[in-house]
Amino acid sequence: MPEKASIAVVGTGWWATTAHLPAMKAHPRIGKIVLVDRKREAAEAAARTYGIPLDNCYTSVAEAKAAHPDLQGAIVATTHHAHYAAAKDCLDQDLHLLLEKPMTVYARDAKALVEQAAAANLKILMGYTFPYLPPVAQAKRYIDDGLIGDIEYVACSMSSVTYDLLLGHPERFEPAGGFAVTGPTPQTYSEPTVAGGGQGVLQITHLAAMMFHLSPGMRAEVVTAFMNNLRAKVDVIDAMAVRMNTGALATVGSSGNLRPGDPGSVEVHLHGSKGRILVDGFTGEFFMHLHDGRQEHIPRHNPGYPGDVPLAKFVEILLDGADPLFPGRIDGLYTVELLEAAARSAARDGHPIFVRDLYA
Numbered sequence: 001m002p003e004k005a006s007i008a009v010v011g012t013g014w015w016a017t018t019a020h021l022p023a024m025k026a027h028p029r030i031g032k033i034v035l036v037d038r039k040r041e042a043a044e045a046a047a048r049t050y051g052i053p054l055d056n057c058y059t060s061v062a063e064a065k066a067a068h069p070d071l072q073g074a075i076v077a078t079t080h081h082a083h084y085a086a087a088k089d090c091l092d093q094d095l096h097l098l099l100e101k102p103m104t105v106y107a108r109d110a111k112a113l114v115e116q117a118a119a120a121n122l123k124i125l126m127g128y129t130f131p132y133l134p135p136v137a138q139a140k141r142y143i144d145d146g147l148i149g150d151i152e153y154v155a156c157s158m159s160s161v162t163y164d165l166l167l168g169h170p171e172r173f174e175p176a177g178g179f180a181v182t183g184p185t186p187q188t189y190s191e192p193t194v195a196g197g198g199q200g201v202l203q204i205t206h207l208a209a210m211m212f213h214l215s216p217g218m219r220a221e222v223v224t225a226f227m228n229n230l231r232a233k234v235d236v237i238d239a240m241a242v243r244m245n246t247g248a249l250a251t252v253g254s255s256g257n258l259r260p261g262d263p264g265s266v267e268v269h270l271h272g273s274k275g276r277i278l279v280d281g282f283t284g285e286f287f288m289h290l291h292d293g294r295q296e297h298i299p300r301h302n303p304g305y306p307g308d309v310p311l312a313k314f315v316e317i318l319l320d321g322a323d324p325l326f327p328g329r330i331d332g333l334y335t336v337e338l339l340e341a342a343a344r345s346a347a348r349d350g351h352p353i354f355v356r357d358l359y360a
């Protein structure tokens, strides 16, 4: 295996230029960086900011791979509706993937990517972040060790400051100090044909993936949901009820209508046959109470946001043959199934949607 990783970044907008490119520039095991964006000017703006040769900018993955046959992997950070085509383009070029969330908008597309990757022996790491935090990793260890027993009920809730993005006003969302290179466009998170949905695909995707990560073997079977768009074209407030293949039941809810300064919550509260664990990725809180009386608590604190960790893990996949902690076939696919079923249910006023019917 080569000593340094050669990686293409596909989609060089807000998140690629905020998280992935700075992480790549700081990582000692990154060799070549190639930029692909269907808007050449977006790739070139990123190249200028991060000292990448303008000659390494392309408008298609095929063109980039033809010019750089040593590419090993790609980071896909396009807008949501473009994930499938961009990820497929990369798999077609024999590249391993670090794929931003949600994997795709439709379960059928996610399944196609999973199958294509498996057939070609390519790995897909989903770009989720919260499970790398120590309190979430602790919850995972305890659950894997059987401390809370069989999972019977999960209550998931996420609230965040995303309403301005969902309304199409990224300039109001702008972080202190401004966007690193460029912010999302007004359409990125507000226009259904670009965003593929609202709070569900933007935020619940984190929450649901955390739930599936913490609950091995669990997969949605039937989903009923209600959503409220408030004044946006996409969902802002979501309430879902889910029956899993294991028989476990879950509620998954979210609001994007918080205000800056509120840390929000991305909380998964798992109840098992031997006790319960609650863990929150925004506040770092961890609480466990077992039926035998044992309790553990990590109070609320600021656990930070591990936005650079997915890149570091991807490098280990490319150079050391590591396996993804959040593989596309579980955290990617199962999350998309839940989100698509919920969107279909909400469109029919809460009519129950069976996940198997997403593939009919």
Ligand SMILES: NC(=O)c1ccc[n+]([C@@H]2O[C@H](COP(=O)([O-])OP(=O)(O)OC[C@H]3O[C@@H](n4cnc5c(N)ncnc54)[C@H](O)[C@@H]3O)[C@@H](O)[C@H]2O)c1
Residues within 6 Å of the ligand: 010, 011, 012, 013, 014, 015, 016, 036, 037, 038, 039, 042, 076, 077, 078, 079, 080, 082, 085, 086, 100, 101, 102, 127, 128, 129, 182, 183, 184, 185, 188, 202
């Ligand atoms: N993990 C996180 O915390 C986090 C935070 C923010 C965004 N994200 C994710 O990052 C991804 C990108 O979001 P963003 O805010 O940077 O969007 P953006 O609109 O700022 O950038 C997307 C870029 O993709 C390009 N693009 C679109 N379709 C393409 C295609 N088919 N091929 C090549 N380029 C294409 C666009 O021209 C644009 O430059 C989304 O999946 C989003 O959910 C993750």
